Amino acid sequence: MSLRRHKQKQLHSDQSEVCELDDEDNYRYDDLTTVDDYVDDKRGVEGLQEGGSDSLSTALSRCAVCQDAASGVHYGVPACEGCKGFFRRIVSSRNIGGACAHSVPLEMTPQTRNTCQWCRLKKCCAVNMGRQRSKLGRRAKLRLRGASSAGAAAVVAPSDDQIMLPGCQSAATQLGGVGPLTYPSPPEPVTPPTPPHWQQTPASVKCLKLISRQGTGWRSSMPDAASSSNSPTASCSGAIPIPGANRSVAGSPASAPAVATPDTARAPKKVWLEKSCLMATPLAMICRRLAGPQRAAELEDLHNTLSFNNSVSHLILTAIDKFVGYWEADLNSQFAGNPACGDVIAENTRLILEGHRQTFYFTQNRMRQFMNDRLAQLQEPSPADEGVVLHTLVDYIPQLMLRIVAFSRNIFGGTSSHSMPEPAPQQQQHFETHRDRVSVSSCSDALTDSDKKRLIVQHSFKLVGMRFCASLVQSQQDFIIDPTMRFRLTRRFLQSAGHPMLSQLFLKFFDVSRKWDSLRIEENEMAFLSAFCLTSPC
Amino acid sequence: MSLRRHKQKQLHSDQSEVCELDDEDNYRYDDLTTVDDYVDDKRGVEGLQEGGSDSLSTALSRCAVCQDAASGVHYGVPACEGCKGFFRRIVSSRNIGGACAHSVPLEMTPQTRNTCQWCRLKKCCAVNMGRQRSKLGRRAKLRLRGASSAGAAAVVAPSDDQIMLPGCQSAATQLGGVGPLTYPSPPEPVTPPTPPHWQQTPASVKCLKLISRQGTGWRSSMPDAASSSNSPTASCSGAIPIPGANRSVAGSPASAPAVATPDTARAPKKVWLEKSCLMATPLAMICRRLAGPQRAAELEDLHNTLSFNNSVSHLILTAIDKFVGYWEADLNSQFAGNPACGDVIAENTRLILEGHRQTFYFTQNRMRQFMNDRLAQLQEPSPADEGVVLHTLVDYIPQLMLRIVAFSRNIFGGTSSHSMPEPAPQQQQHFETHRDRVSVSSCSDALTDSDKKRLIVQHSFKLVGMRFCASLVQSQQDFIIDPTMRFRLTRRFLQSAGHPMLSQLFLKFFDVSRKWDSLRIEENEMAFLSAFCLTSPC
């Protein structure tokens, strides 16, 4: 093979000098395989006069992004070589580039597609390009609308290099019972938050509703949830007939009886949270604020300066990345037309905001007031006090994490250990939008308990860190307020500390917090960001 | 050359089964230049090299602008590094500066290409350089698809091929006396516009005021206005002490005693209109609307689909190009700080808008009303009526042109044949802005009569075409209303017409009009666009 390649290279270089027209012609024709090969290069492409399926072939012959000649279905949509390569570069190396000030995205044509990377990427996302949506192998012969095939191949990249602190694991394992959420000894009578609302109502009715489109909705993509999940008590029972998940979509029936994972065939998988879940909430609006053109440079900077090894910054970056990536996937506009969907969205919004408000104590208002009133009462620990500080943190951070768990109740609903009947009766609702049917299901039902646990285990500490950086880290004053609001941990103290949590993680918090501050994320936005992080599968 | 072309065509037709796909290419075959033929079509590029070094191979290895050694295909044409960089700087940083007055563009050779930026840029445009014509990525391997290399072997016409209608020349020559501006026989009592305001007041007081900055203001760049201008009565008397024109600015003293043009030293030149003139009006605002980010794609598209050989589209494109180019040259913000300058700007604005309003009959409102009321009364001429239609057009188009002349009075002021004292006493005013001194002079004084005439001769018909496309061409309904508003010239009629004005120019109007409509240019914007076109030296 390499020989052939070498030969070809040589041939090409020879031709570049003096073009032997005929030889080259024959040679190339041997290599040509598909009609697209003949058609690909110019925009003309009305070609494709091979008899039979005209509409299908023409529909597939156009790049969904730039209307150029498509070379096939790439990343789930018909795409040209250029857009395919563009998207591949973006999702692989992730150097998205920077800003574009186009309030309305530029039109994508083969001539203009290179004028703005950002608009091109937005268009790619708008037409629902996705690495997960890719399908390998030969297509079925006639009907190839391989929309939401359960891609058994490319699933969530494991990438689980989590930095787990002591105490995190325990908090994660005791997920079932949420302990008393009180501050054991707040030094000042800072009133603890009111008993969370989720404690008073059955959790099963308090969770996000999922809106999915038929055929393209939910990806059932946890093939190894039972086998390689880090939650040992993975229970894959409770099959939920998510529309589209088990429906044998034409063109993708073969993915279900995948050879590599035969268990996926017999164990009907729970659906995995995807962008549709939260993007059906007004997240698109948040996206616009979070990743607006005026913030693109900041995001870029955030990307560059923060190490990806740190879980906290990784969390934030990933979340923002998702926001940026799903920029144009404004599912809200798709679903908001349906009044029933609008109600679902509104309810989801309410749940997220309420959950955040009830579980997040260090709001910006509180912190501002605290900084005004009791800043002077903060003790600056000496290096000898490291043990005390460390002990305080180790004691209280799990409690902070429990608040995350409480927050997650508003997202996922309760686990089955909270007397949720399993499987719960499915009350799915179906609506008709202008383009296709949508179905609404309960987020609590759509996820198995193990999935919920895994999500919370993966993200709870990250969320704690995010909340930390958002409020407790005073990057301007260059100190960190400990969650009990007794100490002010200066950079000097942290640098001299011996424990890695203090000396490394908390010092890192300064950077993250500075970046976070520059993003000027409001409270409500933080709520959505948290919800999105919590449900992010990666 | 033609032989090879023929052969290639045949080859192409042989392959037409598989690859009949070049319909969508937006250029017309007639408009193709030699360079385009071999470069824009990548299949034809290498394929045609059968003999030794003939004109074709040199065309590929030679810069299309200056005949230097090309370093590749840049911006759609083979270009040397110098011309590539030159064009890049022009289109990116866009400080084109003023214009030269070489009526016939200078020859471009590697030695002489730096003598005149303007001529070089014109050559670049003539060979169809364009940012959107660039092709990225690796070139396709040989496919032997001759495709679109059919077409006349006409070499690049240096873009000066104006389409002059019968009557245009006469209107241009009788510039001095503006005839009666009445519609001889409007079929319906469409009220003719009120007698233009410029007829009632001395023209010398009604013209734009020029604002220039000291040292950077006016480029004295009409070196051969007296020698090679197409206006035979060029009178270069009346020296105006424009500040900075004779001042030997440090760093540019050598340009004045240029060796090639010794006459520039002894003949104090009139200043040439430059961007400062109209950019001192609120044009920057117009630019933002015309060339805002949301319209960038449209402008690109306009560039792509319209041939540069047509004078009308060339006009529009050039004007819009200028707008885009001067996008950032927001001189308005520089001068608006000075209250006196602000008054000048306001007065200029008023003059332009008023002049346009008084000389442009087919406003959007009128046309809308006409389309509602009297659309049914339009006659659709049969092919036998071509003579009548043609006669009508030839009769009335000069009258339309006279309106342009009337409009130009508000811009330039009257010519000296209208009892303007020459040279008029210069009342220059000087102001201090935050950065440097500015001076205000009269546009009427700054231009000689021959320059005014030349500008009007160059642009009047183009402006007529622009106004035509803006209003009379109903691209949606696919017909053109003749200026007497009696006929509806359908595309079918025009296609069957024998006269080139009908069959070629007016058919072209459909394309221009469609693009124009997509730009959604308002009436006031059109006024500024017209004024800018009229004063554009190119």
Added chain:
DNA sequence: CAATCAGGTCACGAGGTCAT
């Protein structure tokens, strides 16, 4: 097998740099 696509390769040109 063939068909299909993700990922990789690398010629090629846009845009930037910097001595002139």
Added chain:
DNA sequence: ATGACCTCGTGACCTGATTG
């Protein structure tokens, strides 16, 4: 301001993996 040179994104083509 110019243009030789450089960097890097682009996309046509290739390869290997995957599936019918």
